[in-house]
Amino acid sequence: MMSQHNSQALRQPDSGGAGLRAANAIDEEHILDAAYELLLAIGLRRMTMAEIGRAAGVSRATLYRRWRSVREVVAALMTREWSTLADGVFDIPADSARERLVEGIVRIVRQSRAHPLMRKIIELDPDFLLPYLLQRRGRNTDQQLELIERGLRAGVADGSVRAADVETQAQSLLLTAWSFALTGPAFADNAPTSESARLDALDGELRELLARYLKP
Numbered sequence: 001m002m003s004q005h006n007s008q009a010l011r012q013p014d015s016g017g018a019g020l021r022a023a024n025a026i027d028e029e030h031i032l033d034a035a036y037e038l039l040l041a042i043g044l045r046r047m048t049m050a051e052i053g054r055a056a057g058v059s060r061a062t063l064y065r066r067w068r069s070v071r072e073v074v075a076a077l078m079t080r081e082w083s084t085l086a087d088g089v090f091d092i093p094a095d096s097a098r099e100r101l102v103e104g105i106v107r108i109v110r111q112s113r114a115h116p117l118m119r120k121i122i123e124l125d126p127d128f129l130l131p132y133l134l135q136r137r138g139r140n141t142d143q144q145l146e147l148i149e150r151g152l153r154a155g156v157a158d159g160s161v162r163a164a165d166v167e168t169q170a171q172s173l174l175l176t177a178w179s180f181a182l183t184g185p186a187f188a189d190n191a192p193t194s195e196s197a198r199l200d201a202l203d204g205e206l207r208e209l210l211a212r213y214l215k216p
Contacts, residue, residue, distance in 0.1 A: 028066065031056040032077045040116055043124035044074055074128065075138065078117065082140050085111050090151055096160035101151035102210045105173060106203055109181045113199070122182070133178070145170045155214065162216040173210065180206050 034056035038047055047070045053060050067073045089107050094100035112118055121128055132138045148170040155161025180202060188198040 028076075029080075031058060031063070031066070032073070032080055035073050035077050036081075036117065039074065039077070040120055044070065044121060044128055045125050047074075049073075071128065074121075079139050079143075081115065081117055082112070083143065085115065086143070086147060090147065097151060097154035097158050098160035098211065098214050101148070101155060101161070102207055102214065104151065105148070105177050105210060106207050109177050109184075109206065110199075110203060112181045113184060118181075129182075133182075141174070144174055148173050152214075159216065161214045169214075172213075176206070176209065 031052070035047070035052050038051060038055050042051075049060050049063050049070060052070065052073060053063050056063075063073070067076065086108060089111075090100055090104035092100055092103055092107075094103060132141065145167075149166050152161055152166050152169055152173075156163050156166075184199055184202050185195070187202065188195040
């Protein structure tokens with residue numbers, strides 16, 4: 001369900017900057033596409049605004065009018081990727097809103113864990129994630145909480161989710177999902193079964209844990 005990114009189509013010959021396109025000749029999506037491919041190729045730590053500009057065919061001045069740093073470009077990229085991933089993930093056939101919410105969360109965990117962008121950041125630049133895990137809520141967090149809260153209210157309405165403070169419930173669910181998405185692979189390493197089988201087993205337990213937590 002993830003879109004394919006191809007920054008090669010965005011590149012133009014660069015002869016001393018003459019080949020760079022004007023600021024109004026390229027949209028934000030094209031720049032993020034280029035940043036995506038660059039991050040997968042060299043990692044976040046080695047990226048510069050100049051390299052992103054060259055990959056996208058825009059000047060550094062154009063980039064700085066939109067973002068102040070590479071980290072801000074990557075944050076915007078992650079927001080886009082997560083929004084694409086989450087689009088429609090809760091719109092699945094289910095017998096109740098609770099079942100739909102639980103299955104949606106498990107799907108997002110699995111897809112986030114396998115996403116090339118997330119895997120590259122965790123592999124090479126995990127410190128990028130720390131401020132969002134330890135210090136402040138980012139835009140992605142707010143979007144995730146909004147989706148979960150919507151599912152919780154639907155569950156309370158149809159009687160499949162226990163009534164409680166929705167904000168606290170949503171935060172608890174998201175914290176649990178994060179732990180399975182980010183830390184799950186560490187428990188799958190060196191497991192007696194294959195990594196895939198171990199992660200499947202963990203996701204099954206996540207599904208059971210969430211269902212029991214939300215049951216009236």
